[in-house]
Amino acid sequence: MASSIAFAPQHPPIRILIGKVGLDGHDRGAKYVAHILRDAGYEVIYTGIRRAPEEIAEAAVQEDVSVVGLSFLSGAHIALFRRVIEQLRRRCAGQVVLVGGGTIPPDDVRTLKSMGVAEVFTPGTSARTIVDRIGQLLDNRQVA
Amino acid sequence: MNVDVEALIREAGTAGPGRIRAAARLMTIAEGGSGAAVNVLGKLAGAPEPRLVLGLTGSPGSGKSSLVDRLLQHCRAENPDSHIGVIAVDPSSPYSNGAFLGDRVRMMRHAGDPNIFIRSAATRGHIGGLAAGVFGMLKVMGLAGCDMVLIETVGVGQMEIEIESLADLVLIVLAPGQGDAMQFQKAGLMEAGDVFVVNKGDCAGAAEFHAQLMASLRLIDHDRKQRGPDAVRLVSAREDHGIAELLDYLERLRDTEAARWLARRRTRLGTHLRAAVLELAQRRLEAEWSGLAESDPVERVLRGETALADLAGELLRRAVLDNT
Ligand code: B12
Ligand SMILES: Nc1nc2c(ncn2[C@@H]2O[C@H](COP(=O)(O)OP(=O)(O)O)[C@@H](O)[C@H]2O)c(=O)[nH]1
Ligand SMILES: [Mg+2]
Numbered sequence: 001m002a003s004s005i006a007f008a009p010q011h012p013p014i015r016i017l018i019g020k021v022g023l024d025g026h027d028r029g030a031k032y033v034a035h036i037l038r039d040a041g042y043e044v045i046y047t048g049i050r051r052a053p054e055e056i057a058e059a060a061v062q063e064d065v066s067v068v069g070l071s072f073l074s075g076a077h078i079a080l081f082r083r084v085i086e087q088l089r090r091r092c093a094g095q096v097v098l099v100g101g102g103t104i105p106p107d108d109v110r111t112l113k114s115m116g117v118a119e120v121f122t123p124g125t126s127a128r129t130i131v132d133r134i135g136q137l138l139d140n141r142q143v144a
Numbered sequence: 145m146n147v148d149v150e151a152l153i154r155e156a157g158t159a160g161p162g163r164i165r166a167a168a169r170l171m172t173i174a175e176g177g178s179g180a181a182v183n184v185l186g187k188l189a190g191a192p193e194p195r196l197v198l199g200l201t202g203s204p205g206s207g208k209s210s211l212v213d214r215l216l217q218h219c220r221a222e223n224p225d226s227h228i229g230v231i232a233v234d235p236s237s238p239y240s241n242g243a244f245l246g247d248r249v250r251m252m253r254h255a256g257d258p259n260i261f262i263r264s265a266a267t268r269g270h271i272g273g274l275a276a277g278v279f280g281m282l283k284v285m286g287l288a289g290c291d292m293v294l295i296e297t298v299g300v301g302q303m304e305i306e307i308e309s310l311a312d313l314v315l316i317v318l319a320p321g322q323g324d325a326m327q328f329q330k331a332g333l334m335e336a337g338d339v340f341v342v343n344k345g346d347c348a349g350a351a352e353f354h355a356q357l358m359a360s361l362r363l364i365d366h367d368r369k370q371r372g373p374d375a376v377r378l379v380s381a382r383e384d385h386g387i388a389e390l391l392d393y394l395e396r397l398r399d400t401e402a403a404r405w406l407a408r409r410r411t412r413l414g415t416h417l418r419a420a421v422l423e424l425a426q427r428r429l430e431a432e433w434s435g436l437a438e439s440d441p442v443e444r445v446l447r448g449e450t451a452l453a454d455l456a457g458e459l460l461r462r463a464v465l466d467n468t
Contacts, residue, residue, distance in 0.1 A: 012172075012175065012176045012177065012268070013236075013241055013242060013243070013266070013268070015172075034244055035244065037242065038237060038240065038242035038243060038244045039237070039239075039240050039242060040240065040242060041240045041241050041242045042242050043236075043242060043243045043245060043264075043266045044242065044243065044244050044245060045245045045248060045264050046244060046245065046246045046248070046249060047248055047249060047252060047255075048246075048248075048249035048252060051252060051255070052255075052256065054255075054256050055252060055255035055256055058164075058255050058256065059248065059252075059255050059262070061164055061165050061168055062164060062168050062261055062262055062263055063168065063263060063264060064165075064168040064169055064171065064172045091161075091164075091165060092161070092162060092165055093165065
């Protein structure tokens with residue numbers, strides 16, 4: 001059927017999952033990030049709040065996303081990120097690019113990175129910085 | 145990237161830890177619309193098919209995703225062995241090509257169920273209420289062992305009836321406060337539906353809306369689908385009212401209509417085959433055209449050396465013969 005917009009099938013949009021794990025109900029940041037990524041040309045699968053690590057991992061596999069982004073404003077980021085990573089590995093999806101954001105202290109940012117989280121964005125990060133950095137991470141992955 | 149499609153197909157078709165992942169990767173390829181997509185579709189021609197393909201359409205906000213969630217819940221409770229697939233389509237932004245795919249939010253309680261496979265798809269510029277890759281995704285769902293597949297369309301208007309060409313049964317989901325009896329009589333959406341589901345039965349005005357709808361359906365003189373009064377349902381996805389009965393009704397329809405649906409699937413396959421031929425021809429023509437830069441065919445037509453129609457025939461022949 002006819003296409004009304006310019007879409008190059010050679011380069012289908014990259015898919016990203018954005019979600020929130022645990023009891024934390026602060027969803028403004030996650031929704032904001034989902035929208036800036038959509039506007040940057042990504043297909044964003046949004047899972048909503050209060051998801052279990054298993055649910056995030058299973059959704060990431062079924063949706064075949066390249067990036068999983070999690071938002072934490074509860075303080076529980078290290079324990080929950082660890083469980084999500086474990087669940088992704090269990091499903092042979094350990095190679096997705098992981099990013100996180102929210103109220104995460106600098107020491108914890110380092111810990112998360114040592115666990116395999118590629119980048120962490122703290123409050124006040126501009127949309128431009130987030131979009132550019134995620135693009136960069138995806139480029140690096142394609143070279144690797 | 146080098147992907148071994150055959151290996152993915154083998155893995156997606158056998159029970160094992162990599163089944164879902166392999167099926168998901170195949171869907172990405174099928175959705176990508178490249179030569180690889182055509183290749184995947186070709187290899188899936190003989191794959192098992194779902195027993196029942198349900199389409200859900202209707203205005204945004206009428207409760208399609210919520211209804212899918214409830215149908216999944218009841219299906220799984222009644223048939224513990226069943227495998228169910230969901231393809232949920234949301235629109236791509238015409239400005240960025242990106243998309244916000246949020247249907248899953250309403251279905252997340254099933255995310256931990258290994259027998260349920262939910263896949264979100266963006267329209268990617270496709271008009272008609274579906275995404276271009278949905279046919280391929282449906283094939284992959286069959287391969288991965290889904291008995292039943294629910295397809296949720298973007299459902300934006302009256303002309304979004306493409307779902308009829310993919311689903312055995314089309315459910316039109318409506319909610320009170322979304323138009324009046326006049327609109328029911330307009331052609332398009334109302335004629336595409338097999339079952340009309342008035343959702344939000346818990347809201348004010350739902351019963352009246354349901355009654356109006358029953359009355360206007362009787363006004364469509366030659367109802368080519370011969371829908372009985374049972375085909376108009378009043379439910380509440382929120383309160384879980386009328387969903388079990390709706391599912392029962394759908395199962396009964398399947399039992400009586402299965403033969404007709406199978407015949408329809410065959411006809412549809414012909415439609416999809418023709419579409420695939422055109423797509424293939426288009427791509428070969430593009431390849432042929434880019435190789436013609438120096439001989440400039442447009443110049444030949446302008447100089448009157450050849451008629452446009454003759455040149456078109458020649459190009460088609462060359463595109464098809466040279467690129468096989
Ligand atoms: C607004 C707000 C609320 C709103 C939330 C509304 C909503 N639906 O989101 C309401 C009033 C409901 C609320 C409630 C509570 N809140 Co409150 N809240 C805030 C506040 C003031 C701002 C958060 C916000 O929306 N920012 C705007 C968004 C856009 O920014 P952001 O989320 O940080 O996201 C940016 C980056 O972090 C990054 N990012 C974030 N996530 C992600 C993900 C990815 C993938 C990427 C790439 C980037 C990224 O990108 C964004 C853009 O830069 C913060 C204070 C603060 N400094 O953050 C407290 C804060 C988060 N709240 C706090 C608390 C304690 C609570 C309550 C427990 C209070 C209570 N005792 O009742 C409740 C709990 C609610 C719940 N159910 O979880 C604490 C958390 C402390 C902690 N971490 O341990 C904070 C930090 C305040 C404080 N200093 O004490 N809160
Ligand atoms: N009151 C009421 N609200 C409902 C019902 N079903 C869905 N909703 C709400 O209607 C809104 C849209 O639902 P959704 O399933 O996303 O609709 P869709 O856009 O058609 O997929 C959400 O806020 C739902 O909570 C229902 O049966 N009753
Ligand atoms: Mg929906």
